[in-house]
Amino acid sequence: MINAACGNGFNSVYLAAQGYRVFGFDVAPSAIARSKELASRVGVRGEIFTCADHSALQAYAKQSADVVCALGFMRYLKTDIRDAVYRQVARIPKPNGCFIVSNDNDLFNMFSLNNESLAFWNDLIIGFSDVEQLLEGKSLKAILEENTKLPQRQYSQRSVSRHIKKYSANPLTCGEVMRPYGFRLDKVVYPDAHLLPPFVEALVNRDALEVMKETTCLHRAENDWRSMLMGFEFLSFLRRS
Amino acid sequence: MTQEKSDQARIVAEQFQKIWLSDTSGFDELVGKMTDPSFVVRGEATINLVNRAVMTTDTFSSTIPKAVP
Numbered sequence: 001m002i003n004a005a006c007g008n009g010f011n012s013v014y015l016a017a018q019g020y021r022v023f024g025f026d027v028a029p030s031a032i033a034r035s036k037e038l039a040s041r042v043g044v045r046g047e048i049f050t051c052a053d054h055s056a057l058q059a060y061a062k063q064s065a066d067v068v069c070a071l072g073f074m075r076y077l078k079t080d081i082r083d084a085v086y087r088q089v090a091r092i093p094k095p096n097g098c099f100i101v102s103n104d105n106d107l108f109n110m111f112s113l114n115n116e117s118l119a120f121w122n123d124l125i126i127g128f129s130d131v132e133q134l135l136e137g138k139s140l141k142a143i144l145e146e147n148t149k150l151p152q153r154q155y156s157q158r159s160v161s162r163h164i165k166k167y168s169a170n171p172l173t174c175g176e177v178m179r180p181y182g183f184r185l186d187k188v189v190y191p192d193a194h195l196l197p198p199f200v201e202a203l204v205n206r207d208a209l210e211v212m213k214e215t216t217c218l219h220r221a222e223n224d225w226r227s228m229l230m231g232f233e234f235l236s237f238l239r240r241s
Numbered sequence: 242m243t244q245e246k247s248d249q250a251r252i253v254a255e256q257f258q259k260i261w262l263s264d265t266s267g268f269d270e271l272v273g274k275m276t277d278p279s280f281v282v283r284g285e286a287t288i289n290l291v292n293r294a295v296m297t298t299d300t301f302s303s304t305i306p307k308a309v310p
Binding site for chain 1: 252261281296
């Protein structure tokens with residue numbers, strides 16, 4: 001398994017300790033330092049981790065891995081780099097090998113009920129037809145903002161997204177998007193649903209909400225259509241055709 | 242590479258460098274969850290990381306052979 005953007009390496013080390021052959025890379029030297037520390041603690045070889053950006057994928061040979069995993073990675077990559085990464089990843093899995101990738105969920109913008117919801121509806125409506133021509137010179141976005149009072153999205157202290165433009169995808173079309181790269185979609189799951197729109201979450205007891213989330217999300221992740229709207233991220237399990 | 246691209250990549254690298262300086266969460270929680278599904282993970286960010294890892298690991302272990310020692 002190749003784990004792109006492996007972070008502090010906890011998932012890679014866990015799988016390596018289970019007997020799988022794993023390689024991880026991350027762009028942050030601190031991530032690789034934490035990964036190697038954990039590997040040492042658990043008795044896994046630290047050499048499985050390398051400090052590198054997405055270009056590290058070029059070094060892996062064609063059909064050299066059963067699984068490529070990219071979690072929390074694609075959201076930071078611009079469209080042209082995403083395309084390059086998908087092309088690189090497509091070379092690596094063995095026939096019927098797996099690509100597990102997470103993306104931020106476009107559809108979550110419907111549920112979040114904040115300024116990003118308006119941007120979502122604006123893009124959806126004007127992307128679907130020329131109906132904006134009927135608005136007599138006003139932009140749909142301006143009309144939506146004038147007539148809809150929604151809060152601004154709030155970012156956590158830890159959020160990297162507040163510093164940059166983020167990229168998202170639509171779980172309903174991800175199979176189509178990945179087909180030209182030679183992947184077929186096995187399933188989509190939603191590992192972490194917001195149980196309430198984020199601005200309402202801020203009004204309730206944080207600890208109680210966390211416990212409820214933790215005990216709910218995995219059960220709802222795969223077989224409950226509501227997760228499609230409430231999950232801010234989705235995981236696609238793809239097979240190499 | 243354009244300036245815009247390099248800025249985005251630089252900022253992402255800098256932010257994650259800060260995050261991973263001190264964040265060692267995930268492993269003990271993943272072990273806990275894989276050992277006992279009723280184990281409760283705490284922390285908003287950790288819940289997401291561990292849930293992703295649980296789902297990945299479940300799929301992984303049901304479809305991929307382990308390496309030959």
